Amino acid sequence: MSTVALPRVPVRLGRFVLRMFRPHVYVTYGVLWVFALEGSATALAGSAWRPTAATAVRAASVVLVLLFLRMLDEQKDLAHDRVHHPDRPLVTGAITASELRGAMTVITVVVAAANAALSPAAVLLVLLPLAYALVLPAVEAASAAVRERPLLDLAVTYPVQVLLGGYVCLSAAGSGTPAAGWRVVPLLALCACVFLHFEFARKTAWESAPDDRLYSSVLGPAGSAAVALALVAGAVGCDVLLFRPSTVVGLLPCLAALLPAVAARRFLTARHGGWPLPPAMGYIVVTYLALVLQAVFPP
Structure with a gap:
């Protein structure tokens, strides 16, 4: 300085x-x-x-x-x-x-x-x-x-x-x-799954250089993609366990899973390049916004 x-x-x-x-x-x-x-x-x-x-x-x-x-x-x-x-x-x-x-x-x-x-x-x-x-x-x-x-x-x-x-x-x-008592634990797990989905998505690609430090370099592209999708499934599971959604607003965190599902299809079909990042980022935003709406307007 x-x-x-x-x-x-x-x-x-x-x-x-x-x-x-x-x-x-x-x-x-x-x-x-x-x-x-x-x-x-x-x-x-x-x-x-x-x-x-x-x-x-x-x-x-x-x-x-x-x-x-x-x-x-x-x-x-x-x-x-x-x-x-x-x-x-x-x-x-x-x-x-x-x-x-x-x-x-x-x-x-x-x-x-x-x-x-x-x-x-x-x-x-x-x-x-x-x-x-x-x-x-x-x-x-x-x-x-x-x-x-x-x-x-x-x-x-x-x-x-x-x-x-x-x-x-x-x-x-x-x-x-x-x-929220004990339910804080699955709530933190829900957010962890949402964040880690993005973390795996941004480090998943069909090609990699030695210095890239990608998860797909260790797990393979399909394996890394599977983990990314499993994390989305984990987030949905935590949401269902916590909120038992029955309204449109309550279902929004689950419907947000469509974004990574579409991204996974594109990634696995293309068989080149990296996981599409806009859907991964959108998944975080949509899920958290949906949780906020659910908290402001509870069923």
Whole structure:
């Protein structure tokens, strides 16, 4: 940071965010995820859900934690990016590691301060995923297996998302939102399946290079596609278990499964290229929007 004039740092960080943390993607995902989790937990407790000021704190916190994770990944993957992605901001010098670490420190302070207005427990819950994430670079540096095996790497890194989802549900329950009890577990599983479907979809292709780190390189294209579809089936199963949908609004999360079904047919029929990403992204948006609608207008 010493080589960059301090007044320019916010501009450089802003450019980094716009390129590597596209707001229309990440902010939309983070806000919808929080709304879907909190709203569904409220609906499962037998009440109609309405967002509150505490909801806004949780949504902003989740988005900021996602940005923190993105900044950490940029540093963690620097050696790989120098070889395979030489245009990345950290490689080109458009941003420095010191600037990213400074921004991560600010994010940590802001998130902790915002959640202190909710409860001490909320502060602890929101800091847990950050603490877990900070351990991951050391784990990956120490373990070649974690670095080189995509499925093992996913198993090691995905708990950050579980902790973040737990923060939303538990902090909401602690701030007066009706608690869903044991049903929080299948609710978190539902969201996990939705997210992991996208994760597998974006790393499934018929062709791959050695540095691509695709799941289809390990499982084969058809095997990876099967896992992606199994995750959709898991999400539908969790939705049926939780909500027993009987209305049009209630059926929307299940009907969202048509998007990955169409994408799978296209992918398996083409036998070249990658899994179509727009349907995978649309599946997240439609499912979470449907869960929000179901929470606002319960049957």
